[in-house]
Each structure stands twice: as structure tokens, then as C-alpha cells.
Amino acid sequence: MESTNRNKLLVLGGTGFVGTHICKEALQQGLPVMSLSRSGRPKLRDSWTYDVTWIQGNLFEPDKWKDALKETSAVISCVGGFGSNETMRKVNGDANIAAINVAHDSGVKRFVYISALDFGFPSFILRGYYEGKKAAEEALQIKFPYGGVILRPSFIYGDRQVGEIKIPLSVLGTPLEMVLKQVKSITQIPIIGPLFVPPVKVTTVSKAAVRAAVDSAVPPGVLDVWHINRLGDS
Template sequence: MSATKRIVVFGGNGFLGSRICRAAVARDWDVTSVSRSGAPRWETVTSSPTPPSWSHKVAWERGDIFRPAQWTSLLHGADYVVHTLGILLEADYKGVISGRESPFSGLAKAFSPAKGAHSRNPLERVRDEGAAEPGVEPPTSPAQLTYEMMNRDSAILLAKEAAKEGVKAFGFVSAAAGAPVLPSRYITTKREAEAVVAREFPEMRGVFFRPPFMYDQSRAATMALAALATAGSAVNGLTRGVLGGFFGAVATKPLKADLVADAVVEALADETVKGPVEMPQLKELAHRAWRKTML
């Protein structure tokens, strides 16, 4: 009998992260989630405020991704580490939703150029500045969160610590493409993270998931956006992909979040899966995982 696999999911209390935890629990893996707030507020990630039965098998730990001392010990003995963190807008998105901040100010921040040291990845800063360890000064307010910090630097810092611990595989939730309402830096910072992790930590199998827009019935807003994306995908198909470059992710058919989560866990378990995982392979991996549940 094989030893129990151990997975640590950063951002495991989020929309996709919680579903990755669920899929890993279904395989009887030892599952740890790391996030700033610990366990999820279940009404924000599912259709019920009541914790599901599988959630009691997850260790819901607290830790700030930019403060490694808070979580490096949790990587000891891990087989897989997954990074699901990221931001769509460089703004206090909770403030936007609650009305405390205008969506227009969020877009203005997003389209502004990167500033200061946050425009360079932390490993480059170590080499150029002679520091002993890479690091990013933790943000003191949501307004300081940038694409470079959340979509790229946090992934690089986590990958570095995972490699030091001898983790077998590092999963990074990237993205299929940009979208017309988001600046190019949203996707370029994701791609930069992929490139740096693959180059700097070749001894660790890097798996870079590139899902399109994800939806679930528990989040009404995602269903409406999924319908829009599905329509965009149909139009793109009729025009033979002519609009794909302009519409980005909106021209790609969305996927159910549970399907993506199943694909992530299946890919980590398969030692032959490495590098970018695009939509067709995500669907194939999820189908393979589903077949295993039917045996």
C-alpha cells in the first residue's frame, strides 16, 4: 500500500482552492490549507454557510504568503504545493463590491504602470542587491497589492521554499488569457511566474494550470459571466477564432470550478504532467479523475 500523499494549498479557502482541497480529500490525501484567514466563510465559496463534511479533514492554517516564517514549517514532508492566490484588479475588490471604492478607481490602478521594486521579481533583486534571501515587503493595505506582488512574486517565493523542502511538484494556477477589461500585466505577470519557477527550480516538477473563466452555481455572479463567456466562445467559433485575440478569455468557453480542481489534483498525481496545462488537457485530466471514481 502506497504512503499517503500530502498536499499544501495556498489560498485553500478560496473559490478554486477550497475545491482543490475537496478533490484531494476525496483521494484520502493529507490536506493543509494556508491563507490569511484560515477556514473559509463557506457562504462565499459554496451555496451553504455550513461547513461540508469533507472540510473537517483539512487543516485550515493561517499565514501571510509574504511572511514565510509563518508557514515554512507546514511544507515539511509535503509531496505537492499549490499556489492559487492572485488578484484580478489592483484594488480593494471587497471595497468595490461593498461600495466603499469605485470600480473605476480599481481599473485606474490596474492600468497604471508598475512602480518601484515590485516591477522586478524577488530572485533578480537578490542577485542584483546581494541580499541573502529573496523577499517582498508585506503590503500594509489592499491598495498596495499589485499584479507583480500577488500574481508573480508570491508564487516565486512559495516555489523557492517548496524547492528547499524537496517538494516533488509545484502547482501554479495561472490563466488561459487576458480579457478586454483587464490590463496586459494581469496575464504577463502570470506568465513571468511560470517562466521563473520553471527556470530556477528545475528539480521540482512545475505544473502551470491555465484555466479559462471558472463558474459554479453557488456563485450567481459567475453563472452570469459564464453565460457571457459561453456566448463569446460560440461567436469566436463561428468566426473561426478571428475574435480570440481581442476578446481573450471571454472567447474561451468557461469551465466549472469543480472540474478544474479535479484536473489539478489528477495532474499533480501524474508524474508525466509538467509545464503548462491548457484547457483541452484540463478537461482530459478531469475526465480521467472522474473515471477513477467510477471504478
């Protein structure tokens, strides 16, 4: 029997740079938030962390965490990483595909995937990374044709917490975004265009992701940087 109390947001990879900002944004909107990651509760002890239900688990072992989906109305996945091509294909692709399948089978209605802009690099550069992202996107569109939203941000900047140190990536990102937003037409130039897509604030990505997860008025499909900015700033 399906639970009728599906009101929680599950953030996959909620302890990472983007994931922590998404958790904070969801809490600010009054949403009950759960986070699933391999580490479980983060070392960070900011006050907001006590309002999140932290779940330790592996996406490839769904039997150990899928019960959380009984209370979940939407999932946002920030899972991704770098390494060898095999590792990148597994982390960016297979892990997300596993999560998409379990969420679908558990009756979750909406699933938001934080993907990435393809900058058009030669195929041998980060091949496994983009192959994995593409495979996850395809799986989401098949399993969630009416409730799957893909965000393709460019470089994401903002305050990144590394241990006790806060790295202000906005020092570089803010002026770069301001400049590149004024030359949108350049992004349409073949081959080099994607390199001029402006970076996007992590708070904007977070707001757009949460909005896409909870607002059925946001249509399924792909949101590029320009759409992310509009949705996140609205």
C-alpha cells in the same frame, strides 16, 4: 534530515473560490490536505472543512509556515487577485514566486500553479495582473523543470460561496461553454480568437489540478483549456 512522510497536499489560497473546490476534490480522492491563507480557517462550516488542516500565514513570511512543507509532496497555488497594477504584480507574481522558491528549497517535488488565459487585451488593461502571472510561470519553470505544471483556464464558473449565499455562476457558464466548445477553430483567429475560448467548470479545473499534483505521468509545462478539460474529465 528530510522527512520521509511526504504525503500531504498543500493548497495555497485554499479558502477562495477555486481553492475550496481543490481542497474538496483532494479530500474526495483520499488525500490529506493542508491549506495556507492569510485568513486561516474559513467561515464556511461545511463538513469537509473539518478534514482540512487550516494554516494562517503570509507567503512573504515563510519562516512562520514553511515547516508544513516537510510533510508536503505537492503544492497547488490558487493565489491571485486584482487591484492596482502594483498590487496585482505583487499578489499574482511576487507572492507566488516566494512560495515557489520556498517549496523548491524545502524539497517539494511537484508544484501546480493556477494561472490564467491571456485574452489578448491591450497592455494597459490589467497589466500588473498578467505581468505577475507571467513572472510566476517563468519562476516555476526554472525551479520545477520536471514537476511544475501551469494551468491556464479561461473564465472559471461554478457555485461560488459568498458568506451564506451561494452564487450559481453555472447558469451563465454552462450554456456558454457548450456553444463555444463547438467552434474551437475560431479560437485560432489572431487578436479575437482568445475571446472565444470556452469557460471551464471549477470542478474540472480542480480535478485537473489535483491530478497534475499527484500523478507524475502528467508532464511538466502548460495546460490550456482544452488540456484542462481532457485531464479533468479523464
